[in-house]
Amino acid sequence: MTDITPHVLYEKRGGIAYVTLNRPEKRNAFSPEMLVRLCDVWRDVAEDREIRVALLTGAGDQAFSSGGDLGTTIPLMMRTRPPVGEWEERFSQDRKQLYRGILRGATFFKPVVAAINGHALAGGAEMVLGTDIRVMSSEATIGVTEVRRGLIAGGGSLVRLARQVPWAMAMELALVGEPVSAQQALTMGLVNRVVPPDEVMGVAEELARRISLGAPMALAKTKEAMVRSNGLPFEEAFAIESQCTKDNAASEDAKEGPRAFMQKRPPVFTGR
Structure with a gap:
């Protein structure tokens, strides 16, 4: 029987985009289908004005993700075999979908919360590094393990880790x-929270909910300023911060927030 279960589950509720890597039987390894679907998901997250924050996790309780599928994705990336089937064909038309799918060089600035429900290894760890706030199961591990396989962590880790x-x-x-x-x-500051396995999703969801109370543009411009200015000299960094502040100040939400405070009511943000 052909497996018709999608390798990524995607749902939107209350301003939160729920993104689930859905190959628990394969430790949520990145298949060509998963990566193509992830690229579509991140594009929608970026474009949907109702979405304020994304919550990323893996299906099951064993793994967040074990990284690239060594039987399909990695051989296709290295061009050691031809693509077979629709998803491999689509992936092979643009192999950079691997990088976009795991958030390397993401061009949207909406916050991403990771619920690390199980082991995050190789590309799975690299994807975690592309998120902003991280809640991790006390039973999970995280590791950039590529060198043990003769590879390097080229999905963003060699730039992001330090x-x-x-x-x-x-x-x-x-x-x-x-x-x-x-x-x-947790001790080295790689994750924000470590909680029992059955609390990971709840804690991550609560953080995402609290983030979603912020104004959409203010959230995105805050992240943009922090990401784009990271590592730059102060003068250049402050220029980016000032531009993001100016962009946000021109929004309707920047007027609504203070107005709602003065009127002693919850703000109604529209993302405009």
Whole structure:
């Protein structure tokens, strides 16, 4: 029987986009279908004015994601075999869908919360690094393991790691290639919360809900300023911050927030 279950589940509720990697039997490894679908999902997240924040997780309780599928995606990336079937054909037409799918160089600035329900390894860890706020199961591990397979973590980790954790920690993660525990990830600042497995989604969802109370443009411009200015000299960084502040100040939401406060009522943000 042909498996017709989509490799990505996508749902929108209350300003939150719920994105679930849906191959639990394969430890949510990135298949060509999953990556093509993820690119479509992120495009919709960027364009849908009702979405304020995305919540990303993996199906099941064993893995957030184990990274690229070594039987399909990696051979197609390395061009060691021809594509077979619709999804492999679509993926092979643009192999950079791997990078866009796992949030390497994402061009939209809506916040992304990760609910790390299980092990996040190789490309799965790289995808986590592309998110903004991270809630991790106490039973999970995270590791940039590519060097153990003769590969390198080219999905964003070699740039992001040293910007997110201290240099020595970043080098150990990248060069040793061994997963670290949730508690170690918390100690080095790689994740925001470590909670029991059955609380991961609830805590992540509550964080996403609290984020969604903010004005859409203010949220996006805040993230944009922080991402684009990261690592730049102060003068250049402040220029980006000032431009984002100016852009947001011109929005209707920037007027609605103070007005609602003065009128002692909840603000009604429209994203305009």
